[in-house]
Amino acid sequence: MKDVGMRIRVEPELREQFISLCHEHNVPAAQVLRSFMRDFVQGSNSKNKTRLQQVANPATQLMPKPKTR
Numbered sequence: 001m002k003d004v005g006m007r008i009r010v011e012p013e014l015r016e017q018f019i020s021l022c023h024e025h026n027v028p029a030a031q032v033l034r035s036f037m038r039d040f041v042q043g044s045n046s047k048n049k050t051r052l053q054q055v056a057n058p059a060t061q062l063m064p065k066p067k068t069r
Contacts, residue, residue, distance in 0.1 A: 010018075022029045040048060 018032075019029055022032055040051075
């Protein structure tokens, strides 16, 4: 049962690309977002923690990962 809404702000270009891809695959954007949310909630805690740290610190996304030997 879906009975609550969510409003988010995104860059116009990102929204258009996302909507376009959803149309290409003939799937509603809301369905894709719900799927992403379910996957994130059900994901492993360490994986989510790393992703949340990246979101909280966008500069880390621009830095290359250190090479391991």
